[in-house]
Amino acid sequence: MTQIEEVSIDQFKHLVSERALTGETMLLNMGPQHPSTHGVLRLLLELDGETVVNCIPDIGYLHTGIEKNMEAKTYQKAEVMTDRLDYMNPMGNNLAYVMAVEKLVDLDVPPRAQAIRVILVELQRIASHLVWLGSVGLDLAAMSMFLYCFREREQILDIFELVSGQRMMTTYIRPGGVWRDVPVEFEKAVREFLKTFPKRIDEYEKLLTKNPLFIDRMVGLGILDAKTALSYGVTGPMLRASGVNWDLRKSRPYMGYEQYDFNVPVLTEGDTYARYLVRVQEFRESLKIIEQALNKLPFGPVQSDNRKFVPPPRSEIGVSMEALIHHFKLWTEGFLAPDASIYSAVESPRGELGVLLAGDGGPKPRRVHMRTPSFDNLSVLPELVKGHLVADLVAILASVDIVLGDIDR
Amino acid sequence: MDINLEPIVKIIQEKFGATLEEFRGEVHLFVKPEQIVEVLTQLRDEERFELLSVLNAVDYFPQKTPRFHVVYQLTSISRNLSLQIRVPVNEDNPKLPTVTGVFAVANWRERELLDMFGIEFEGHPDPRRILTPEGMEGHPLRRDFPLxxxxPQFTFNFDEIRAQKPSPKE
Structure with a gap:
């Protein structure tokens, strides 16, 4: 039985300044239930009037033991846990985990499946950035942004429903390929999105990029230099806004990203406005990738034919004894992975999403560690907000783009 | 192994007596706990590994001793290289020097290890649990921690479960 203990200042004594102990500065809780913390994040703020002296993030309110649960499931079944990790990026999480499994058991993916994966992950990146853009607008009192962004996100979620039957918890990308081929309506739906979305980005930019109120709230806030960013393990758009050109899609291409022509937006200012600009430019780059992948979408199978890891289609089970055995083995025992450990990473909308996967020779993983970008990106927050006003803290926190499911796992 | 990685591995092997393991093109170097700060400082300053991507642990209970491997996955952005350093840690005395002085990201990551595996880091500036609540007993990600x-509370067992639930102090 757990006991409820009284919280006193003693446990935070070494983190606040001496003035807090005499009562000269005020300690204020922000969250865990607060609209601007994007989930259940608690910030313990030490305030001198309106100015933030110290900020102590307190996380773990959404800790669901995903990593522990994955150890108790076979490799295929553990995949559904990854959807729940970063709920703004389920396709990307699937891809990260599945790529790690494929690397561990040395499994090839057919080109059509790779192209489908790229299209879906890039759509997911746009959807994730849309939620981010909408909530930034909401935090800075630009309510209409939220409505516009969710309108476009709906279009993407409809495409996901089309291919996987689910809007959010998709589990569509599977070891060895994807669950099933995309339906015939898929191409039309994506083309429709490609046609309408560029105009929408122009609209967003018209509303925000040159908006003097928005610029006043964003420029010069929370400046992060490249050295601090790297030391704190910051990755993704946040790192690229600080002048470091590092995108895993470009520097360590996976899933055939090397075939596509796209740019990596990099800015050097490192403030909240630069992070905004980087993400808005990423919309356009993602669209470029989707269009190329869709034009080049090869024909062929969408799953590997290695029957030791990929279940046979229903049509084979009726006529082949081998297929029936494989089907039975895969859905009862699962497949075996070697007793070894690998690390594989993808570029998620928030940064480097890595999976440290250790097998134990059996059908269940020994250890799955998800290196989630939000965790490290948030750890730099106390450095960013020192000396800023509480109202600016909201803008800075919004520009970090955290997802609490990603942090607490 | 990547051709650019070979000289780096050689230096670490000669200077620190590290042992090498390779799997699917990944390089794992095993060093002793007391060397880790020096190894990471050398790799960051001399070999330009700027990013500590992962700091976590794998529990090999009960197959292997020492039981834990603390994993440091390093990334060099300027040279586009990856290297994994592993530190085997014993169960009886799971202690390591902290690397917060080398990479600031280690602060939260080491707190997570303290929380999840019970591995202590000497000299850590803020040794508190990070994800589980205060007063939690045990270390959930150890292999011998039960899942x-x-x-669930239903009508038939409502009172039974309510009696076990924590309640605020009077």
């Missing part, structure tokens, strides 16, 4: 569950 428990909470019984």
């Amino acid at each position: 428990g569950y909470e019984e």
Whole structure:
């Protein structure tokens, strides 16, 4: 039985300044239930009037033991846990985990499946950035942004429903390929999105990029230099806004990203406005990738034919004894992975999403560690907000783009 | 192994007596706990590994001793290289020097290890649990920690479960 203990200042004594102990500065809780913390994040703020002296993030309110649960499931079944990790990026999480499994058991993916994966992950990146853009607008009192962004996100979620039957918890990308081929309506739906979305980005930019109120709230806030960013393990758009050109899609291409022509937006200012600009430019780059992948979408199978890891289609089970055995083995025992450990990473909308996967020779993983970008990106927050006003803290926190499911796992 | 990685591995092997393991093109170097700060400082300053991507642990209970491997996955952005340093840690005295002085990201990551595996880091500036609540007993990600569950409260067992639930102090 757990006991409820009284919280006193003693446990935070070494983190606040001496003035807090005499009562000269005020300690204020922000969250865990607060609209601007994007989930259940608690910030313990030490305030001198309106100015933030110290900020102590307190996380773990959404800790669901995903990593522990994955150890108790076979490799295929553990995949559904990854959807729940970063709920703004389920396709990307699937891809990260599945790529790690494929690397561990040395499994090839057919080109059509790779192209489908790229299209879906890039759509997911746009959807994730849309939620981010909408909530930034909401935090800075630009309510209409939220409505516009969710309108476009709906279009993407409809495409996901089309291919996987689910809007959010998709589990569509599977070891060895994807669950099933995309339906015939898929191409039309994506083309429709490609046609309408560029105009929408122009609209967003018209509303925000040159908006003097928005610029006043964003420029010069929370400046992060490249050295601090790297030391704190910051990755993704946040790192690229600080002048470091590092995108895993470009520097360590996976899933055939090397075939596509796209740019990596990099800015050097490192403030909240630069992070905004980087993400808005990423919309356009993602669209470029989707269009190329869709034009080049090869024909062929969408799953590997290695029957030791990929279940046979229903049509084979009726006529082949081998297929029936494989089907039975895969859905009862699962497949075996070697007793070894690998690390594989993808570029998620928030940064480097890595999976440290250790097998134990059996059908269940020994250890799955998800290196989630939000965790490290948030750890730099106390450095960013020192000396800023509480109202600016909201803008800075919004520009970090955290997802609490990603942090607490 | 990547051709650019070979000289780096050689230096670490000669200077620190590290042992090498390779799997699917990944390089794992095993060093002793007391060397880790020096190894990471050298790799960051001399070999330009700027990013500590992962700091976590794998529990090999009960197959292997020492039981834990603390994993440091390093990334060099300027040279586009990856290297994994591993530190085997014993169960009886799971202690390591902290690397917060080398990479600031280690602060939260080491707190997570303290929380999840009970591995202590000497000299850590803020050794508190990070994800689980205060007063939690045990270290959930150890292999011998049971994967428990909470019984759902229905009408038939309402009182039974309410009696076990924590309640605020009077």
